[in-house]
Amino acid sequence: MQCRLCDSGQLTSVLDLGATPACESFLDSERLESPEMTYPLHLRLCEQCLLLQIPALITPEDTFTEYAYFSSFSDSWVSHAEDFVDTAVRRLGLGAESFVVEVASNDGYLLRHAVARGIPCLGIEPSVNVGAAARAVGVPTETTFLHEDSAARVRAEHGAADLVVANNVYAHIPDLRGFTRALRTLLSDDGWLSIEVHHALNLVRHGQFDTIYHEHFQYYTLHSAQRALAVGGLTVVDVELLDTHGGSLRLWARPDAVAEPGPRVVEVLDLEREAGLHTPAGYLDLAPRAEAVRQELLRFLLDCRAQGKRVVGYGAPGKGNTLLNYCGIRPDLLEYTVDRNPYKHGRYTPGTRIPIHPPERIDADRPDVVLVLPWNLETEISAQLRHVGEWGGELVYPLPVLHRGELETKVNR
Structure with a gap:
């Protein structure tokens, strides 16, 4: 691999996330029994021009x-x-x-x-x-x-x-x-x-x-x-x-x-x-920080499963698919996720094959925990989902550290 900016061959490994499918390659039900292409997701740094980059494996x-x-x-x-x-x-x-x-x-x-x-x-x-x-x-x-x-x-x-x-x-x-x-x-x-x-x-x-x-x-x-x-x-x-x-x-x-x-x-x-x-x-601190996030999130989800809590997701963004694949989170830990985009409804997340539903599914099911995958939209999504607290549910964000969002409760309404 050569740097795509300066052509240097001096590239240092920064973070290896394994191999994942393309993050927007959502599956329909007919493809669930078919194999998926995966590609190495390995971040490197050019020592000459300091451009962080991954190989261009998908055009x-x-x-x-x-x-x-x-x-x-x-x-x-x-x-x-x-x-x-x-x-x-x-x-x-x-x-x-x-x-x-x-x-x-x-x-x-x-x-x-x-x-x-x-x-x-x-x-x-x-x-x-x-x-x-x-x-x-x-x-x-x-x-x-x-x-x-x-x-x-x-x-x-x-x-x-x-x-x-x-x-x-x-x-x-x-x-x-x-x-x-x-x-x-x-x-x-x-x-x-x-x-x-x-x-x-x-x-x-x-x-x-x-x-x-x-x-x-x-x-x-x-x-x-x-x-x-x-x-x-x-x-x-x-x-x-x-x-x-x-x-x-x-x-x-x-x-x-x-x-x-x-x-x-x-x-x-x-x-x-x-x-x-x-x-x-x-x-070089990125890799240990990513590992710490993965371990904390998995401990939380495993504890929820041990306690019999129902956990679902909110959002199906590209970043969420990196998170799910790197952490190995599948429907046993995250039953389904929802998204406002109708294009994704009835499809499944790439690699982890978690079903995607309309947002109304959350109100119908009243899960114990909603894990928000587009954590960067915390202010917007917390406002949309404040009512989850009415039935005692929790809103959880995985990054930058695992934390709970503020919610309404029956007491303060």
Whole structure:
């Protein structure tokens, strides 16, 4: 394996999660008696450029031609996107004469807010089913993968973008250098690029191993993201630390000719350096932290089973499938899970084959424990499920440490 950013062959093992199926390869009932393909899930660090990465064993075409994830099913994520559009309008002076492009625009969760403000925009979304959902709500969307050729065609047909948004996609691209050059092609010479990506500082510091799955080919610090964007002639001029996805970076980058890094770039680089992430040694604590999470969660579930408690899940996200497979959790410990996305109803989680039902199943069954797999949405999900306490149920989050959510009870109603 060679580093996909700098071609170095000096890669150090950081965390080996074994072999798992693709995290969004949900099974229907007809496939339950068939074998599943599994792929090694082994995180390594390039000692030269410090890019965290896994081998590209599954292509984006395998994953994203038809996709199970629809962003709009998370209320908090839609609200986050609307706040971003408001911020970008104020910061960049966007209006009816501007042009905004979002790469991996999903179901229009973000650009619909640009449409509502009368800002010309275009989504680039490779998944046929998800792109159709975006067009159905009035968001102009092209069904294509972004690469250097498609970027040149989009620019020729629509003009250069004043703002290119690439939220939670920069980790999903095995051709990192070509994709970065494609982002620059979309952008005007005085334009802005905004990228949101999970911060590897939180991955390492808090043992967030479930963010590692085959769709995510690389994992960024600001330090490694700077090096990656430089391939396309882009400079990070500002950075924000966000709470989303367990802790993310929002990178603001511009073409080199107009770019000058601001003070927050220096501050975050110093934060990473103090955490030891500008040297390989700083990454070696991730494996023991992941093992500690696994052991604590399994002890809890085994205790629940010994006590005769009924345990079900909430959510069927990609990160949840990494957690379930790494921990070896199957229907004997987690009877079923539920999800707001109808696409997943009646299907089964990959590898662990846990059935997925609509959320109403929880209210009908009144289980003793609800294990929340998308733990990064704790505020939103705790509000949705506060009533679980009415029948004496518990809401449990597995990360960053195993803990219980606040619930209503009959006494305080």
